[in-house]
Every structure is written in C-alpha cells, then in structure tokens.
Amino acid sequence: MTSVPAAEGIFTWPSDLPQLIGSRCTACGIVTFPVQESCPRCASTEMEEHLLSRRGRLWAWTTQEFPPPSPPYNGADGDAFTPYGVGYVELPGEMKVETRLTEANPDVLSVGMEMELVVVPFRTDDDGNEVVTFAFRPAG
Amino acid sequence: MDVAIIGVGLHPFGRFPGVTGIDMGAVAIRRALADADVEWRDIQFAFAGSYEIDNPDAVVALLGLTGIPFTDVYNGCATAASALTLAAATIRLGDHDLGIAVGMDKHLPGAFSADPRLYACPPWYGELGHFVTTKFFGMKINKYMHDYGISRPTLAKVAAKGYRNGALNPNAFRRKPLSEDDILASPTLNYPLTQYMFCSPDEGAAAVVLCRAEDALRYTDTPIYLRATTVRTRRLGAFEVHSPWLPIEEAPGSTVDASRAAYEMAGIGPEDVDVVQLQDTDAGAEVIHLAENGFCPDGAQEALVSDGAFEIDGRLPVNTDGGLIANGEPIGASGLRQVHEIVLQLRGEAGERQVPGNPKVGYTQLYGAPGTSGVSILSR
Numbered sequence: 001m002t003s004v005p006a007a008e009g010i011f012t013w014p015s016d017l018p019q020l021i022g023s024r025c026t027a028c029g030i031v032t033f034p035v036q037e038s039c040p041r042c043a044s045t046e047m048e049e050h051l052l053s054r055r056g057r058l059w060a061w062t063t064q065e066f067p068p069p070s071p072p073y074n075g076a077d078g079d080a081f082t083p084y085g086v087g088y089v090e091l092p093g094e095m096k097v098e099t100r101l102t103e104a105n106p107d108v109l110s111v112g113m114e115m116e117l118v119v120v121p122f123r124t125d126d127d128g129n130e131v132v133t134f135a136f137r138p139a140g
Numbered sequence: 141m142d143v144a145i146i147g148v149g150l151h152p153f154g155r156f157p158g159v160t161g162i163d164m165g166a167v168a169i170r171r172a173l174a175d176a177d178v179e180w181r182d183i184q185f186a187f188a189g190s191y192e193i194d195n196p197d198a199v200v201a202l203l204g205l206t207g208i209p210f211t212d213v214y215n216g217c218a219t220a221a222s223a224l225t226l227a228a229a230t231i232r233l234g235d236h237d238l239g240i241a242v243g244m245d246k247h248l249p250g251a252f253s254a255d256p257r258l259y260a261c262p263p264w265y266g267e268l269g270h271f272v273t274t275k276f277f278g279m280k281i282n283k284y285m286h287d288y289g290i291s292r293p294t295l296a297k298v299a300a301k302g303y304r305n306g307a308l309n310p311n312a313f314r315r316k317p318l319s320e321d322d323i324l325a326s327p328t329l330n331y332p333l334t335q336y337m338f339c340s341p342d343e344g345a346a347a348v349v350l351c352r353a354e355d356a357l358r359y360t361d362t363p364i365y366l367r368a369t370t371v372r373t374r375r376l377g378a379f380e381v382h383s384p385w386l387p388i389e390e391a392p393g394s395t396v397d398a399s400r401a402a403y404e405m406a407g408i409g410p411e412d413v414d415v416v417q418l419q420d421t422d423a424g425a426e427v428i429h430l431a432e433n434g435f436c437p438d439g440a441q442e443a444l445v446s447d448g449a450f451e452i453d454g455r456l457p458v459n460t461d462g463g464l465i466a467n468g469e470p471i472g473a474s475g476l477r478q479v480h481e482i483v484l485q486l487r488g489e490a491g492e493r494q495v496p497g498n499p500k501v502g503y504t505q506l507y508g509a510p511g512t513s514g515v516s517i518l519s520r
Contacts, residue, residue, distance in 0.1 A: 010262075030387060031387075032385060033385040034262055041387070059283070060279040060280070060283040060379070061283075062275050062282050063331040065329055065330065065331070068253075068269040068270075068272045069250065069252075069253035069272070071255075071266070072263070072265075072267055073268075073271070073272075084269075086275050086279065086330075090388070093388065095386060095388060096386040096388070097384070098383060100270075111286045
C-alpha cells in the first residue's frame with residue numbers, strides 16, 4: 001500500500017521529520033499556512049516558501065464528535081467515524097496553525113501543553129492508497 | 141437625517157414544509173406594513189437579505205410590481221444587519237423617505253456547509269473536516285473558559301434561559317423548556333458544547349419598515365429610533381471562523397469593532413442599554429458576546445449568569461425572545477428577528493416576556509462566518 005498526502009504542497013512527504021509548508025512575506029515577515037501568493041498584512045506579492053516548526057504549544061482546542069458535512073469532508077463517515085481533536089498549536093515566533101489532534105480526550109488535552117507534528121492515516125482512496133494527513137500529538 | 145422604525149413583522153421561525161422562503165418573506169412584509177399602517181405601494185425602496193434564495197426581491201410578485209429599487213444582499217450571518225444598515229443609510233442620505241428591510245431563509249437541517257474555496261480556504265481544508273463552524277465555536281469558548289474561569293454549568297444555564305424565554309414566544313422554533321441537566325447530558329458535539337447548547341439552521345422571515353425620523357409621528361405614536369447600525373469585518377489577528385492559521389499578533393474580534401463604532405455613532409454607552417439581543421449561535425457565544433459588546437468584563441459572566449442578571453426580570457435582560465437557541469437561524473432573517481423583538485420590548489408590547497421598567501434603549505448584535513459582525517442600537 002502506498003501512502004499519499006491528503007494534498008500536495010502542505011507538508012513535506014515522504015519524510016522522517018515532516019514539516020508544514022508555509023510562506024513568509026519578504027516585505028513584512030509574516031508567516032502564513034498554507035502557502036499564499038500575497039500577504040494578508042501588507043498586501044505584498046513577494047512571498048517565499050517557509051517550512052514551519054515541528055513543535056509548539058496547544059493554544060486552543062475542541063473535539064469533533066460528529067462527522068463533518070460531506071462534501072466537502074471526505075474522511076470516514078457513519079459507523080466508521082471516530083471523534084478526533086482539533087486545535088490551534090502556537091509555533092514560536094511563527095503562527096498558530098489549525099490542526100487535527102491525535103488526542104480527543106478532554107481530560108488529556110490542555111491549553112499550553114507541548115505538541116509535535118506527526119503524519120497520520122486519514123482514509124483509503126479508491127485506488128487502495130492510504131491517504132495521510134498532518135496532525136499534532138502531545139509531545140513527551 | 142435620523143431614521144425611525146415604524147413597523148415590524150415576522151413570519152414564525154421553525155420548519156414549514158411546503159411554504160417557500162419567498163412566501164414567508166411576503167408574510168413578514170405584510171405584517172410589517174400593517175403594523176406601520178402603510179401600503180406596499182407607499183414603499184419607495186427595499187433591501188432583502190437571504191442565503192438560500194437567489195433573488196429575494198422576487199417577493200414583489202406576491203406584493204405588487206411597483207418598480208421600486210429593490211436590492212438583495214448576502215453577508216453571512218450578518219446579512220440582516222447589512223440589509224438594515226443599507227436601508228437606514230438610504231434614508232440618512234436623503235435618497236428616499238420610506239422603505240423596508242426584509243430577511244428570509246429556508247435551510248435544510250444540520251450544520252451549515254459550503255465549498256471552502258468560496259471562503260478563500262483551500263479544498264483540503266474541507267476534505268480533512270476543518271470546514272465546520274461548530275468546532276470554531278467549541279474552540280473559542282473552550283479557550284475563553286480556560287482564560288477567564290467560566291464553567292460548563294454556566295453554558296447550560298445560558299442555554300436553559302434561551303429555551304425558557306422561547307417557551308414564552310409564540311413565534312419561536314423551540315418552545316419547550318429544557319433543564320440544565322438535560323442540556324449537559326445531551327451529546328457533546330464539540331467540547332465543551334453539547335447538542336442543546338447550539339442553535340439550528342431553520343426557516344423564517346422578518347421585516348421592518350423605516351422612515352425619516354421627522355416623519356415618524358405621522359405613522360405611529362410609538363416610533364423606535366435607529367440610533368446606530370454598523371457592520372465590521374475581521375482584522376488580522378482576530379480569532380475567527382474558517383482560519384487555517386492565525387498570526388501570533390492578536391486583535392479584538394469584529395464584534396468589538398462593530399460595537400464600539402455603534403456606541404460612538406449613537407452617543408450611547410453599554411451602561412445606558414436596557415434590553416439586549418446577542419448572537420447565541422451557541423451558549424458560549426452569548427457568554428463571550430456579553431463582554432465583546434461591553435456589557436461586562438471578561439470572566440464576570442460566571443457570577444452574573446448565576447445571579448440571573450440576564451433573565452427577563454434581571455439587571456440586563458438578554459435574548460428575551462429565546463435568541464437563536466430557541467428561534468434557530470434562518471440567516472437572512474435572524475438579525476431582523478432581533479430588531480423585531482427589541483421594537484416590541486421598547487414599545488411595551490412583548491406580552492408575557494415584557495421586560496419590566498419601561499426599557500428605553502435596546503441593542504442587537506450578529507456574528508458569523510467568515511468574521512463579520514453587525515450591531516444596532518435602538519431607542520424610544
């Protein structure tokens with residue numbers, strides 16, 4: 001079985017230490033995710049690729065306990081659906097990135113906890129490939 | 141040129157199989173016209189808000205093809221506030237003397253969905269399950285509770301107030317009181333929010349008739365003056381729905397900006413307000429919006445809710461008609477439903493849910509995707 005990323009250009013893959021692919025404005029320095037062609041702060045169109053930190057702290061979180069409306073959602077639905085965590089992880093000096101969390105237990109998740117990037121299975125596509133996506137998990 | 145509201149009308153909110161959104165819009169307009177004691181042919185211009193209905197101005201087929209300028213607006217959950225703002229501006233600018241703002245919608249059950257690309261988000265954002273408004277509300281209140289010490293039972297108390305007030309409102313969608321225990325025991329959708337802490341998309345319509353303030357007494361003995369109406373969108377750094385990322389820098393949300401602008405425009409402060417309508421997409425949103433609109437400091441909600449401050453007979457009644465939690469959210473109509481309730485309260489015509497003490501000043505606030513807020517301030 002081959003693993004394919006859920007979308008091209010959002011994280012480095014395959015990789016032992018995958019990173020999210022963002023962009024940085026060469027004029028004002030703001031970092032965005034995903035890559036965008038123009039700056040949301042100063043409207044410059046001079047953006048360069050910027051690989052984001054793999055570790056940060058949980059800034060906000062919730063759980064997703066029902067299958068999101070489909071479309072656009074194309075992951076497991078119905079009985080196959082498993083609740084997952086969602087949150088923003090603050091990457092120092094860069095941004096707060098919205099992400100799936102490997103942990104969905106409210107008793108385990110807490111604001112400020114150390115998190116790290118992982119790539120996890122998301123679904124199996126029509127060709128039998130394992131589609132993978134980025135997520136953050138509690139670190140150490 | 142000041143603006144007055146001389147008539148309000150509502151088609152009940154809920155589910156109405158076989159009744160179209162346009163039908164509901166026509167009912168709301170007819171009721172508003174009757175309330176103002178004017179005829180459709182007297183109306184010089186109109187703005188209509190809807191999400192589901194491409195051309196809500198087609199309502200003229202049911203009312204009369206009078207050829208007036210009739211403009212449709214859609215602006216997310218702030219659609220009705222936008223229709224009202226544009227209608228008021230048309231009078232303030234002196235273009236016309238008498239007009240109408242109407243909102244109507246008819247949604248399917250279940251959480252709202254859309255193509256993420258229409259919100260400047262990439263397709264994968266939706267495919268991976270991030271394009272869900274409810275989880276934003278879960279994250280925002282969960283963080284707020286962490287930062288300011290709000291408890292989950294407070295959310296249940298706020299939701300229970302919504303259902304209790306809805307039970308007093310013949311036009312509400314949900315008219316059955318629910319206990320705090322039942323609300324807490326319903327399935328968690330997005331922690332800490334349970335099913336009964338959320339409103340539902342539904343159906344309904346609302347309309348208001350507006351005129352130049354100096355003409356108002358020709359139509360009614362009880363004009364309600366529209367002292368301010370504002371719309372604002374998010375600034376960089378605000379924590380808003382459908383954001384794949386946020387910058388490190390932080391800014392207040394669009395509601396704070398719309399609220400401050402409205403207070404300035406009206407020359408009225410939060411301490412002068414007697415009755416309030418807030419966007420309670422979920423119970424947490426009402427808690428946050430109390431502070432974002434200046435009605436209490438962050439964190440004070442825990443004690444104020446416990447003391448009953450926001451009940452109909454409390455210090456500052458909030459969502460006296462049951463809010464979105466009891467009325468649901470037909471997007472195009474929701475903000476005009478808020479105005480309808482404030483007008484009834486200020487006229488002393490709110491029946492069983494009338495706020496005591498002759499309230500003089502009312503306030504409404506809408507918030508929705510992708511970070512748009514609308515505020516209005518009304519007074520006798």
